[in-house]
Amino acid sequence: MTPGKAGIMATPRRRGVFLPAGPALNERPSSSVVRPSGCPGLLRVVQALDGGICRIKLDGGSILADQADAVATVAERFADGVIEATNRANLQIRGIGPQQDALIAPLLAAGLGPRNPAGDDVRNLMLSPSAGIDRQMLFDTRPLAEQILVTLQTHERFHELSAKFAVQLDGGEALAMLEHHHDLWLSALAGDGKPWLAFGLAGVPLDKPAGRVPLAQGHALVVAVLELFLDLARPDQNRMRHLLADIPADELLARLARRVPLQPCPDWQRGASIDGLHIGVHPQYDDRVYVGAVAPLGRLDAAMLRGVAQLAREKGDGSLRFTPWQSLLLPNVRREYADEVLARLEQLGFLASSDQPLAQLIACTGSSGCAKALADTKADARRLAERLQGRGQALEFHLSGCPRSCAAAHIAPATLLAVAPGRYDLYFRDATLPGFGALQAHNLTIEALDHWLDAHPRSPLDA
Known part of the structure; x- marks a missing residue:
């Protein structure tokens, strides 16, 4: 599917139709060099101050109870027991000692590894945590997701992609993370009596789409976009936004239209997601419910993970789903068990109400x-x-130890950026400004922030 030397130029669209393009710039040669990464993976343990980190990528955020038990066991035996839920619905184990191979082997035996060892890094497909069970979904995205994940791992050329290169597949669910930027996003669309996928490059489903394809062409679209990216991107261009800084979007789409027939997507508006659906009890499309709870600051220990796995066996379908909000869901719970499941999650140490201030906070690993x-x-x-508990408030804050913002893949309503031990600059999100937004206060301690909130009762956080 690699084009010849004669490329195509950006071409205007009339009445929303992609027109044939004429000759223009040459295609740039594809690099066969694998893009280096410092990101941890299942097979690549990365060192940190507190030991090694192993990241376990979960298909659609899902994990079986027996697999969760395997994670808990190796975290206890070969690490310090700390397990983290990530903001892309994966798990990672921290504090790994020298027995890295001994930790990895049971995870592979549990079926948590890639189909191809070289494909571990590219298993970066994010779904809604409620895919297949959401009452608002237009269709079940899981069959297409499985097809895409197999191709990502087995198509040798895709192993050249950066470990940060990410795809989102959205079925129109009410529970969906719509703020994390992805290199390619696809979102369910109903029209002309059949299912479609709107798509965009280097953005989110709230953006204006680049076009649409029938659902049956979704897999072909993903393959074409990824191959086109590898054809055109230099080795130092890891993300779609880097390529778009060099090549205008219209030109890139014209090239893409040579590989997959695209149609315009006028009047697009992704239905809003609903806040708070990742926590508490919520009805599914059938007569069952799912129950969600937050791991405090994204962290759980082996006992918590083992306990929730047993709960999934007893009251659910034997599976768990992790979410981009660093929480987890127990799907397919009978309604009469819902209150008991929620209470047991709290007993295990999870946060089961959005009214709890800790459930609204995000914090990176920090200096420890x-x-x-x-x-x-x-x-x-x-x-x-x-x-905040003393104030009777549950406000959304993101605490970041440095400007890299590892803990939040999107800009939070309020960010505390560390400038020294115990001291932070306060920012409020502002769509007109880059980075964390507008600086509100400098060099605050946590105690000083409390006073600042007293002095600014009408801040956006209280809106």
């Missing part, structure tokens, strides 16, 4: 585990939660 962090963000977040 990361050499780049300037503050102990986890400890400071707990202090902040205690103060």
Whole structure:
């Protein structure tokens, strides 16, 4: 599917139809060099201050109870027991000692590895946590997701993609993370009596789409986009946004239309997701419910994971789903068990209500585990939660130990950026400004932030 040397130029569209293009710029040669990555994977343990990190990529965020038990066991035996739920619905184990191979082998035996060892890095397909069970979904995205994941791992050329290159597949669910930027996003669309996929490059499903294809062409579209990216991107261009900085979007889409027939997508508006559906009890499309709870600051220990796995066997379907909100869902629970499941999750140490301040906070690893962090963000977040609890408020704050913002893949309503141990700059999200948004205050302690909130009762956080 690699084009010849004669490329095509950007071509205008009339009445929303993609027109044939004439000759123009030459295609740039594809690089056969695998893009390096410092990101942890299942087969690549990366060192941090608190030991090694192993990241386990979960298909659609899902994991079976027996697989969760395997994660809990190796975290206890070969690490310090800390397990993290990531903001892309994966799991990672921290504090790994020298027996890395001994930790990895049971995870592979449990079926948590890639189909091809070289395909581990590229298993970056994010679904809604409620895919297939959401009452608002237009269709079940899981069959297409499985097809895409197999291709990502077995198509040798895709192993050249960066470990950060990511795809989102959205079925129109009410529970969906629509703020994380992806290199390619696909979102369910109903029209002309059949299912479609709107799609966009380097953005989110809330953006204006680049076009649409029938659902049956979704897999072909993903393959074409990824191959086109590899044809055109230099080795130092890891993400779609880097390529779009060099090649105008219209030109890229014209090239793409040579590989997959595209149609325009006028009047697009992705239905809004509903806040809070990742926590608590919520009805599915059938007569059952799913139950969600948050791992405090994204962390759980082996006992918590083992306990929730047993709960999934007893009251659910024997599976768990992790979410981009660093929470988990137990799907397919009978309604009469819902209250019991929620209570048992709380007993295990999960947060089961959005009214709990700690459930609204995001914090990176912090200086206890990361050499780049300037503050102990986890400890400071707990202090902040205690103060917010005393105020009777549950406000959305993101605490970041450095500007890299590892814990949040989108800009939070309010960010505390560490500038020194225990001290932070406060930012409020502003769509007109880059980075974390508008600077509100400098060099605040957690106690000083409490006073700042008293002095600014009409801040956007209270809106």
